[in-house]
Amino acid sequence: xxxxxxxxxxxxxxxxxxxxxxxxxxxxxxxxxxxxxxxxxxxxxxxxxxxxxxxxxxxxxxxxxxxxxxxxxxxxxxxxxxxxxxxxxxxxxxxxxxxxxxxxxxxxxxxxxxxxxxxxxxxxxxxxxxxxxxxxxxxxxxxxxxxxxxxxxxxxxxxxxxxxxxxxxxxxxxxxxxxxxxxxxxxxxxxxxxxxxxxxxxxxxxxxxxxxxxxxxxxxxxxxxxxxxxxxxxxxxxxxxxxxxxxxxxxxxxxxxxxxxxxxxxxxxxxxxxxxxxxxxxxxxxxxxxxxxxxxxxxxxxxxxxxxxxxxxxxxxxxxxxxxxxxxxxxxxxxxxxxxxxxxxxxxxxxxxxxxxxxxxxxxxxxxxxxxxxxxxxxxxxxxxxxxxxxxxxxxxxxxxxxxxxxxxxxxxxxxxxxxxxxxxxxxxxxxxxxxxxxxxxxxxxxxxxxxxxxxxxxxxxxxxxx
Numbered sequence: 148x149x150x151x152x153x154x155x156x157x158x159x160x161x162x163x164x165x166x167x168x169x170x171x172x173x174x175x176x177x178x179x180x181x182x183x184x185x186x187x188x189x190x191x192x193x194x195x196x197x198x199x200x201x202x203x204x205x206x207x208x209x210x211x212x213x214x215x216x217x218x219x220x221x222x223x224x225x226x227x228x229x230x231x232x233x234x235x236x237x238x239x240x241x242x243x244x245x246x247x248x249x250x251x252x253x254x255x256x257x258x259x260x261x262x263x264x265x266x267x268x269x270x271x272x273x274x275x276x277x278x279x280x281x282x283x284x285x286x287x288x289x290x291x292x293x294x295x296x297x298x299x300x301x302x303x304x305x306x307x308x309x310x311x312x313x314x315x316x317x318x319x320x321x322x323x324x325x326x327x328x329x330x331x332x333x334x335x336x337x338x339x340x341x342x343x344x345x346x347x348x349x350x351x352x353x354x355x356x357x358x359x360x361x362x363x364x365x366x367x368x369x370x371x372x373x374x375x376x377x378x379x380x381x382x383x384x385x386x387x388x389x390x391x392x393x394x395x396x397x398x399x400x401x402x403x404x405x406x407x408x409x410x411x412x413x414x415x416x417x418x419x420x421x422x423x424x425x426x427x428x429x430x431x432x433x434x435x436x437x438x439x440x441x442x443x444x445x446x447x448x449x450x451x452x453x454x455x456x457x458x459x460x461x462x463x464x465x466x467x468x469x470x471x472x473x474x475x476x477x478x479x480x481x482x483x484x485x486x487x488x489x490x491x492x493x494x495x496x497x498x499x500x501x502x503x504x505x506x507x508x509x510x511x512x513x514x515x516x517x518x519x520x521x522x523x524x525x526x527x528x529x530x531x532x533x534x535x536x537x538x539x540x541x542x543x544x545x546x547x548x549x550x551x552x553x554x555x556x557x558x559x560x561x562x563x564x565x566x567x568x569x570x571x572x573x574x575x576x577x578x579x580x581x582x583x584x585x586x587x588x589x590x591x592x593x594x595x596x597x598x599x600x601x602x603x604x605x606x607x608x609x610x611x612x613x614x
Contacts, residue, residue: 171372172414173400176547178580180334180403180501182373183527186467187337187458192345194454194471198484200269202243202475205256206230207263208299208515209307211237215265221248224276226451228299229265238309239299242267243453243473245274255511257497258504264512267475278449283356288315291360291446298445299452299515304328304406304435305498307516310442313434314360316427322361323430326415327354327368327439329377330399330406333499335460336519339436341469342456343377346440347384353439355390356446361432366394369415373401403501404578408433410547422574437518458519462527463492472513478520479509493525500527501579534587542581542591548574552581552591559598564605572598 207213211234217223223242231239250266281294296311316322327350331339343350354366368381378396385394399405399414409420411433418429426433434442437456444450455474460467465487472481478495482488496503497511497520509520542552550571558567575595582591 171398171400173402174405174410174413174547175549176545176580177402177404177410178545178583179401180583182401183335183460184337184340184373187335187460187469188340190337190341190468192338192341192456192469192471193485195476195481195485196244196269196473197476197480199477199480200244200246200271201249201266201477201480202269202473203254203264203266203477203512204229204240204243204475205254205262205264205512205514206240207237208240208474209238209301210234210309210312213237213240215251215263217248217251217265219248219251222246222270223248223267224274226278226453227276228297228451236309236312238296238301238311239451240265240474241299241451241453242276243475244269245272246270255507257506257511257514257517259507264475278445278451280449281446283446284359288360291356294445295360295442298441298450300438300441300445301452301515302435303437303441303455303516303518305502305516305518307514310434310438313432314357316361316425316432320427321430322363322427322432323365324416324432325354325357325361325363325366326411326426326431326433327366328406328408328411328433328435329368329374330371330411331374331436332371332401332403332405333501333503333518334403335521336458336499337460338456338458338469338518340374340377342436342440343374344380347380348388349440349443350436351381351384351388351390351394352447353434353441353443354394355388356442357432357434357439358393363432364393366390367415368394368396369411370396370398371401371405372398404547404576404580407547407576407578409576422571452515455513455515455517457513457517459486459522460519461496461521462524463489463522465489474513474515476513477510478513479511482509488522489524491524492522493530494521494523494528496521496523501583502577529582529588531588533590536585536587536589539586541584541586545580545584547578547580548576550575552595555598556589556591556594559594564598564602567598568602573602575599 213230246269253261254264300310301307456471495506
């Protein structure tokens with residue numbers, strides 16, 4: 148879009164993208180790691196229930212901590228609420244299979260933490276306890292937001308932020324666009340691509356519902372150009388649903404981290420989120436493909452978020468595929484009945500290789516925000532020893548947040564947290580581009596995470612002391 152037109156007129160901007168939608172947009176910085184998507188791009192999503200017929204469901208999966216509302220020995224139906232909180236910034240959790248609660252205890256979860264989980268042994272029944280079907284365009288905004296919360300919907304792209312909070316920004320924040328984040332820029336992962344191909348109607352319906360809830364005039368599906376083949380599928384779905392005047396598609400250059408919220412608003416609508424700000428500050432709400440499909444199901448079927456689609460891949464995976472499993476399925480329970488591994492697994496990652504978490508073993512549950520599990524060989528992993536920074540500045544060139552990672556890490560090494568904050572420590576989104584490009588293999592993101600934790604701990608200490 149010409150610089151003179153950016154932010155000039157909402158209708159003009161939207162028409163531009165409808166007419167020139169096939170023109171590729173992008174953002175400053177970023178990297179293009181090997182995609183490794185070819186092994187699962189053509190793999191249909193397979194519904195799978197673990198052979199053990201058990202799930203281990205984390206009590207909290209985004210937002211404020213929940214508490215169990217069931218006890219050991221209770222019989223539960225699929226879709227029944229089993230954990231909740233009175234906090235607004237929370238999302239309840241539901242039983243993903245029908246059966247009996249066997250345990251309520253801590254268990255390994257993503258990020259190698261031990262968190263409270265509810266273990267359910269399935270009983271092979273088809274008992275369900277879904278919500279009543281609700282017309283999203285006939286109910287009030289409050290009823291719609293309540294439905295989204297009661298369905299336990301959170302961001303499925305990784306952050307697991309409660310969706311009912313995201314769709315209800317503070318007073319004074321006018322939402323003009325809802326962006327469907329379909330970039331899926333992490334290597335290996337293809338679950339969002341397959342979801343768009345197999346259930347585009349749910350995606351567009353969920354997008355329209357989100358627009359209705361927020362009052363947004365327009366919706367945009369944001370695709371990377373390595374998924375051009377999905378464009379006509381979505382275009383036809385939009386036309387068939389009668390949304391050609393309000394929902395469009397924008398193609399972005401295939402580059403990591405295109406799916407980051409600060410990058411996607413720049414590429415899709417030419418608006419830059421300010422430091423410390425949110426998409427709502429520039430009139431946008433961003434939701435992942437899976438999240439929008441879950442919204443559609445919550446209204447049209449009354450279905451809570453109890454299933455999760457994910458990509459299983461990596462060089463050490465003999466049978467890479469896309470699966471849909473009950474939330475709480477232990478990854479280890481999928482091996483070898485559903486997933487076969489090769490010898491030489493060097494690393495297991497929950498999520499993608501850039502922002503995911505290396506796990507100690509496969510005995511962790513698939514959560515609402517688990518987009519993939521990777522089994523990598525030594526040749527695919529980041530195992531080089533860390534060397535002293537050579538001051539080359541490559542990390543500055545690729546940082547999409549326009550920060551200076553080299554200066555942040557120097558301040559952190561010196562123990563000067565105030566200086567690190569001045570250089571943008573708290574604005575880092577931990578995408579991993581700086582660490583990926585660093586020729587000295589400095590563990591930049593790990594250091595930033597430790598630094599952020601120290602800053603937050605000190606802030607909490609000062610807040611507690613001021614009471």
